[in-house]
Amino acid sequence: MSMKFSFAESFKIYLQGGFPLIAVNTVEVDRASETMQSLTTSINKDLPRKKIVDEQLKSEGYVFMVWDCHTGWHQISDQVKPVPDTADPVKALEYMLNDTTKAGVYILQNFHLHWSDQYVLPMVIQLLRSISTVGKTRHRHLFLVGDNSNIPVEIQRQIVMLEFMLPNKEELEKYVSGYIHDMDLNIKKADILNAAEASLGMSLYEVESAMCVALVSSKGKSIDKNVIFEEKANAVKRSGLLEWIPTDIGMDSVGGLTNMKRWFSKVAKAFKDVKKAKEYNLPSPKGCITVGISGTGKSLSGKAVANLFGVPLFRCDIGRVFGGIVGETERNTRELFKLAEALAPCVILIDELEKALAGLGSSDHSDAGVTARFIGNLLYWLEEKKAPIFIMATANDVTKLPPELLRKGRFEELWFVDLPSSDERKEIFDIHIKKVGREPKKYDTNKLAKESDGLTGAEIENCIRLSLFEAFDDNMREPTTKDILTAIKEIAPLVKTKAEDIEKQRKWSKGKAKLANITKETESWNVKGNRKRSMTLN
Secondary structure, three states: OOOOOOHHHHHHHHHHOOOOEEEEEOOOHHHHHHHHHHHHHHHHHHHHHOOOOOHHHHHHOOEEEEEEOOOEEEOOOOOOOOOOOOOOHHHHHHHOOOOOOOOEEEEEEOHHHHOOOOOOHHHHHHHHHHHHHHHHHHOEEEEEEEOOOOOOHHHHHHOEEEEOOOOOHHHHHHHHHHHHHHOOOOOOHHHHHHHHHHOOOOOHHHHHHHHHHHHHHOOOOOOOHHHHHHHHHHHHHHHOOEEEEOOOOOHHHOOOOHHHHHHHHHHHHHHHOHHHHHHOOOOOOOEEEEEEOOOOOHHHHHHHHHHHHOOOEEEEOHHHHOOOOOOHHHHHHHHHHHHHHHHOOEEEEEOOHHHHOHHHHOOOHHHHHHHHHHHHHHHHHHHHOOOOEEEEEEEOOHHHOOHHHHOEOOEOEEEEEOOOOHHHHHHHHHHHHHHOOOOHHHOOHHHHHHHOOOOOHHHHHHHHHHHHHHHHHOOOOOOOHHHHHHHHHHOOOHHHHOHHHHHHHHHHHOOOOEEOOOOOEEEEEOOOOOEEEEEOOO
């Protein structure tokens, strides 16, 4: 159902509309069942005032029953015995067709586990088709609650889909407050609000576990949101789709890339002050694609951006989204988007995007089709998403990216990161010398910048590391400028080993992407790795 309706609104609409088969897609089966029980109770209270034809429904209301493969059909009450002989999935569906079965809301928990049973599947499909017919006239609504990504094609058109999202901030605040009240603890309101915000993207079961850890570690005196966030990081990692990345560096740790850093500073204002941006009719930033030479700070910028925006950073491994089982990729894609929405506000880093989308060029048409569908879903989500999620995608070889991904409007900006200029190399040397606990003023960084012509930021960092090894081996003396110069001469830079690829990307970027670097001097290299120099003014 359209995202303009909440789950509660959609639930009521489907009941009033007489829909007999509804699939509720969720990882929180118990919370979804409890929510629907509460909604059913609320609807029953309003039925006497409704103009409905079925007098029995008007007087008795909807019965609420849950099925699982252990107990069979039962009400969520210890005082009511389960319906005998209904644990079997076929028997459970046959019960829905009995003349004595009452109008009601019937929940099948994790019924998707029976789709793989080829022996009973034909009977299950036929029974569901029959329930679709009978349920319309007898007010019997069957909800399949769980993973509904692989519903058999024979009944897909008889079933409507309903998404049950992870708890939002308001729901988490209510849950955390109730948890603290039940524990009879005196916790500050600010701690409760921080804990709720840190819990975004977690199920209530995961939140409960995280709260236990946080309260035990503080001996019940406070809720450390950092403990909550660490537990969330573990929970997110278990999904296999996203991984939390610490954002302990700022923009001052990224050398060069002045144009791009200035742009990030502008976007940060709109991203951080959502209320003012909304009043100004400024849409939430979608993100950017950063392409260019490997080792020039593209991924590092992702960490700095999240730090600048003041939100957590999650790395998405697109390779894990693609599954080998039919329908698995589509399911993982939906779960990825749902998880991202629940974690908002955040920055999501998609590293080396071109490698993940390599299936487009595959001779295997099924691989190409899956990849194409993923791109289509990603682009649609980027257009439609309302949550403050900034996507930062990187690619080393932009020529392998599909053109529809690069079209204006998909992302706010497309950046090309070139080899650092002399001034940028000096800045990078300063950063990495400080990083190893030394003072840059003790080194001739002007000479180092001049002699490191053609090196990437990652290669400069490696030169510093090699000089440390050399000095440590020589009686643990302090490394010198000479040590670093020796390391520069010994390294085999990408500009020599990948000269043709670099030149190809530079030619592509002209007029198609913004240059992340500011430089008056553009250095290009021929296929043999010999430097040529040309002057361009920005």
